[in-house]
Amino acid sequence: MLQIESVTNRELATLRVSGDLTGFDVLQLERSWEGAKSSAAVRVDLCAVKSIDCRGQELLKRMFSDGAQFSVAPHGPRFSCSQSSLLLETTAMPVK
Numbered sequence: 001m002l003q004i005e006s007v008t009n010r011e012l013a014t015l016r017v018s019g020d021l022t023g024f025d026v027l028q029l030e031r032s033w034e035g036a037k038s039s040a041a042v043r044v045d046l047c048a049v050k051s052i053d054c055r056g057q058e059l060l061k062r063m064f065s066d067g068a069q070f071s072v073a074p075h076g077p078r079f080s081c082s083q084s085s086l087l088l089e090t091t092a093m094p095v096k
Contacts, residue, residue, distance in 0.1 A: 001025070004032045013040040018048030021056035030059055037066065045071045 002025035005016040013036035017029060029044075036042050044063060052060070064070070 002028055004029060006032055006036060008036065008040055011040055012043060013037070014043045014045060016045040016048070018050075020051045020053075021046075021049055021059075022051060022053040023055065026053075026055040026059050029056075033059075033063055033068065037068070042068045043071060044068055047072055 002017065002019040002021060004018075007014045007016070015029070015032050015036060019025070021029060033042060033044070042063070044060075060070070
């Protein structure tokens with residue numbers, strides 16, 4: 001189950017995402033992102049994400065292309081090699 005907490009100030013909207021970014025839950029993040037980006041720059045905190053499927057990957061790519069920034073913990077979550085590669089490719093940010 002995906003959970004999203006949105007924290008917004010005048011300049012930045014942070015979407016704290018936890019759970020599985022998979023299936024129809026991807027639409028929940030997309031809606032939150034669409035609402036947040038209309039009023040501020042967007043940062044997506046992926047520290048508590050457990051897994052990401054193809055739909056989630058595509059959304060992250062679109063978000064990055066649109067200027068979203070991403071946060072991941074240096075020592076967690078434990079992404080699989082393919083997920084770490086996706087985040088590195090999508091965000092140009094090393095994932096450990």
